[in-house]
Amino acid sequence: MSPHQPPVFDPLRAQLQEAAQAFADGPDALAELLLGLVDDVDRAVREPLEIFPVCHHSPASATAMARRLREKQPKVVYLELCEDLAPLLTELRNCRLPVALQAFAGEVDGFPAEWAPLSVVAPITEASAEYQAIAYALETPGVELVLVDRSSDHVFQWEPRPAAGELPEDEESALHGDAVGVELGDLRPRFAELEQYLLHHGKVRHWSEWWHQYVELSLGDADHDTYRQVMLLIGSLFRRLAPGDVRRTRVDEDRERYMWTRMRAHLAATGTDPADCLYVCGAFHAASRVAEFGVHGSDTFEIGERTVTAWRYGLIPSSHAAIEAQFALAAGSVSIAASVWAKNLKRTGVQPFRLAGQAGSAKATRTAKTTRTTKKSITTALPPALPGPAASAAPAPVLPPADRLTGFLQRPPVLDALDEAELLTWSVDIVRAARRAGYLASTADAIAVFETSILLAGMRDRARPTPYDFQDAAVTCIEKDAVPGRRDVGRLVEIMMGGDRIGQVGYESLPPLARDVHDRLAPLGLNLQQRGVKRALLDLTGQPQLNACSDALWILRQLLPDGAARPIMGERELGRRSLQESWDLALGTHQRALIELGYEGVSIEQVLEQRLRRAAHGPQATAAVALAAVEDALRLLGSRRLADELGTRALYLLANERSVDGAPEVLGRIRRLLAHYRTSEPVLPGWIESFVKTGYAHYCTLLPIAFADDQATVRQLAAMLGFLFSMESLALSLGCDRTQLELAVAQSHPQEPDRTALLWAAQVQLGTLSRTELRERCDALLANPLVLPAYPRYLSGLVQALEPVPGLTGFVVEAVSNAFARLPDAVLLPWLPTLITTLRAGGAELAPLLTREAGRIFPGKLGALDAWTPPWLAESAPAPVRPRRTSSGIGTDQGSALLAAHPASCDALAALLGCEGVWQQPAAAGLALPARYPETAEALASLLLVG
Structure with a gap:
């Protein structure tokens, strides 16, 4: 369109100037704003390359797009979408919408490492203008589709990653995860006060309802020029009233410079006439004021290079709820938009575009009946796939734009007549759905919902209730005071209006x-x-x-x-x-x-191997993490090569650790690996022998420090001792010195009671402390009133000591029994919850040891408990003195007769005792040895009689 055409919006400018003088103290500020809106619209309308402003997931935009594409039949469609996503568009044929185009980078190069992984998604629904443009371009021969927005790499170059927030808990709304959403037509006030003003005076609850009431219904049947100018006006209004966020404004303007630079470069390279092109973008960007705007704009913007980050591309399933959650839309708004889209098609007769073989989409709308006399009927009945634009056809003359804004702004709002049949159907359906969900709804509730919907719509200055009015009425009349099932009435209305449609990516894609x-x-x-x-x-x-x-x-x-x-x-x-x-x-x-x-590898085995390596070599990797990777490599992949590689890494990490935080996990995993290798292979791998040898020296060195460190827990100390004691035989065979362990225990001087008890257990295992001495120490603690309140902590340490010294299980049962028998209730009762929680948190695996030992020691029947004596009390009682047998008890004759009756036993015992003798004769043979060794004879005779 020529820039020398006469002004079109001068009458509107004059009216706005008069309004500014009448309603403002001075005409300057308000007039500048109002006239600036008209200038933005005028500039966009005069652009030779037709700009088509849209709003994301707007049925009105989709309907207007489908109608305009059939009228204009452009040869080139420029689309505001990340340019590197273009190869994915043909794969939409194999999917069931909604789906999302995704760019994914698992490893970053040129971005901060903590940003990884990077993910960009662009959701596509059937009731969206971009899908209509994509379907038209892909299904019409000779049409080229060009994506002109910044690449996924530039998205993260220009915008710092938003702070991580809480993701939705429900499964469907988390389909996009924490990916950055790229939206075509982000049309929403960025001035919070403006949005609140619109919601308050529009008598609506949220922005989605305001847009539905005041834009969707108004533009659903509008002609092309009216739709286009109104959308440009809204985009300019939101742009000029945006807050002074310099960073956000700079990003928006750079995107516009980027897109116009790409379009001019394509026009210059292909020689395409701008009149044969269509630029589809968000209304916010259509009203741009950058110098690069238009086909005659300046070429001063330089597009930066991408980073060397390797991006992978694919399609992922999306859903209405995921789109609503990611772009801060009201729940159910996308589903309502889908139902409005279906109504628009039925009401207007517009034939939508659809990709051939599109899975899961609704059947094509039936073509309106053609007539022989009207051109309108012929236009309505165009097939879904149009023939390619004729290259030799002469371009149609460009007519000056008509002023549609003046009439639209002066026209009173059109109030749709009440559709009683539709409202009655809604009311009956919601009552039926509520009864299935457990509500005690009846026909009376359906009547109440019907009447309340009309009442609410009237209170909000509309004759026809919207789905949002109906939802409020249903909640008021049916939900009452409680939700009997999984879904509330609001959710039931959303499902009834279309539900949360979840997309699927086909096998071929x-x-x-x-x-x-x-x-x-x-x-x-x-x-x-x-x-x-x-x-x-x-x-x-x-x-x-x-x-x-x-x-x-x-x-x-x-x-x-x-x-x-x-x-x-x-x-x-x-x-x-x-x-x-x-x-x-x-x-x-x-x-x-x-x-x-699939973005990480070509097989799941390769992905698992990469993840195991990444975990073992990561900045937060520990010896325990590396050992877990070794175990997974053997358990899931059966790869000895990978296990040896990761085991060597675990050895390196263990040698460089300066804390004992991972000692319990290291102990458990190295025990399992040792058991596996000992039963499956003839010799142990070299790395595991080195690990045991290094770990023995490593934990011996850290043991005194850990006993004095307040940050180290008793469980960690017990795990260290468990490693040293259970691996001792293997470590000594590999050349370690036991003296190092003895010195480490001798140099440990704990102050806390539980650590002291753990050290006593270690001394018992080393042999420097006997069980009798340990029992005496425990008895001394029970006898000392000053130490008595701390005795439960000693018991906690003894329980943890079962990990390194399982042979003390019986003694721990004895200590716990003595505590229950002798501790006063004032000390015992407050300590019991602590003991239980300690065992559950840090020693759950030790409880079965105590239980089995207690079951072996204590009587199995209640009746035997009264006469039962604990074995430790029986051991501590003085042993009965056996009267020495003399010749008066078992005499020489009696002993000799016994020995003579068992000559073979006598010879064996004599040889065992080192006695020499020869059997002279049967009678004298029994007398020879007893005569020479009378005391031994009496002892042997006594032993044989007892046996």
């Missing part, structure tokens, strides 16, 4: 890894792409071919979020496999997580 997973799990005979939980039963002995499925499922359990692959029966431990397994699988529900695995 999945990355190779995801397709490989579905192929490997195909023998299960389940539709794993369907949402919901599927039960899989695996008989690994009767069907050996399912072993491959089992291997894949255990790896998926490690890689995917909880619930995606959950074992019900079966286990996979070191050297142990189940014969039968049962799984609950929800891969369709967690399709996004499975797709993002």
Whole structure:
């Protein structure tokens, strides 16, 4: 359009100037704002390259887009969308909308490391203008679709990552995770006071309802020029009333410079006439005032280079709830927009564009009946796929734009007549849904909802109740005081209006890894792409071919979020496999997580190996983390090479640790690995021998320091001692010196009671303290009134000592029994909760030891308890003195006769005692030895009689 055309909006400017003088103290400020709005609209309308302003997920924008594309049939469509997402658009044919285009970077290069992973998503719904433009361009021969917005890399270059907040708890609204959303047509006031003013005077609750009432309903049937100028006016208003956020304004303007620079470069490279192009962008950016605006704008903007970060691209499932949560829309607004879109198509007869083979979309709207006399009927009946624009056709003459704003702004709001049939249907349906959800709703409630909807709409100055009025009325009349089921009435209305439609990515559009997973799990005979939980039963002995499925499922359990692959029966431990397994699988529900695995590798084994290496070599890696990676490498991958590599890394991390925080986990994992290698291989790997040797010296060095460190817990100290005592034999065989352990224990001087008891247990294990001395110390503590309140802490230390010294189990049972017998209630009762919580938190695995030992010691029946004497009391009682047998008891004759009766036993005992003798004769043989050794004879005779 030529810039020399006569002004179109001069009458509107004059009216606004008069209004500014009448309603403002001075005409300058208000007049500048109002006239600036008109100037923005005038500038955008005069641009030779037609600008089509839209709002994201707006049915009015989608309807106007479909109508305009059929009228204009542009050869080139410029779309405000990240330019690097263009290769994904053809994959939309294999998906069920809504889905989201995604750019993902697991590792960053050029951005702060803590930002990783980076993710950008652009959700697409059928009731959106961008989908209509995409479908038109892909299905119409000869049409080129060009994405002109900044790349995903520039999104993070220009905008610092937003602070991490709480993600929605429900599963559907978390489909996008913490990805940065790229929205086409972000049309919302950025001035909080302006939004509150509009909501208050519009008598609505939230922005989605305001937009539905005052924009969607007004522009749903508007012609192209009216729609375009009104949207430009709204975008200019929100732009000029935006707060003075310099950073945000600079980013918005740079995006506009970026897009116009890309479009001019494409026009220059292809020689396309701007009149044959259509620029689809958000209304906020359509009213731009940057110098680079338009095909005749300046070329002063330089587009920076991308970083070397490797980006991967794919499609992920989306949902209405996910879009609402990510872009701060009201719950149910996208579902209501989808229902309004269907009504617009039915009311206007506009034929929408749809990708061929689009899965899950509604059937195409039937073409209106053609007539022989009217051109309008012929236009309405155009097929979904238009023929390509004729290259040789002469361009249509460009007419000056008409002023549609003046009439639209002066026209009173059109009040839609009440559609009683529609409202009655809503009222009956919500009562039916409420009864199924457990509400005691009846026909009277349906009548009440009907009347209340009309009443609320009247109070809000509208004759026809909107879905939001109906939702408020239903909540008021049905919900009463409680929610009997899982869903409240508001949620039931959202479901009734269209529900939370969840998209799905088709098999052909999945990355190779995801397709490989579905192929490997195909023998299960389940539709794993369907949402919901599927039960899989695996008989690994009767069907050996399912072993491959089992291997894949255990790896998926490690890689995917909880619930995606959950074992019900079966286990996979070191050297142990189940014969039968049962799984609950929800891969369709967690399709996004499975797709993002495809960005990390071509197989799940490769992804797991990369993650194990990353965990072992990460900045926060510890010896315990590396040992866990070794265990997973053996348990899930069966890779000895990877296990040795990660084990060497664990050895390095252990040698460089300066704390004992991970000692309990290190002890448990190294014990399991030792048991596995000892039973499965002839010799231990070199790294594990070095680990034991290094760990022995390492913990001996840290032991005195840890006993004095207040930050170290008793459980950690017990784990250190457990490592030293349980690995002692192997460590000594590898060349370690036991003196180092003895010196470490001797140099430990704890002050706390529980640590002192733990040290006593270590001294018992080393032999420097006997059990009798330990018992005497415990008795002395019970006898000392000053120490008595701290005695429970000594017991806690003894309980923790069962980890390094399990042989003290009986003694700990004795100590606990004495405490219950002798401690006063004032000390014992407050301590019992502490003992229970301590055992549950830090010694749950020790409780079975105490339970089994107590069951062995205490009587099994209640009746035997009164006559029962504890074994430790029986041991401490003085032993009865056995009267020495003399010749008067068992005489020489009696002993000789006994020995003579058992000559072989006599010879063996004599040889054992070192006695020499020869049997002379049967009678004298029994007398020879007893005569020479009378005391020995009496002792042996007594022993034989007792036996």
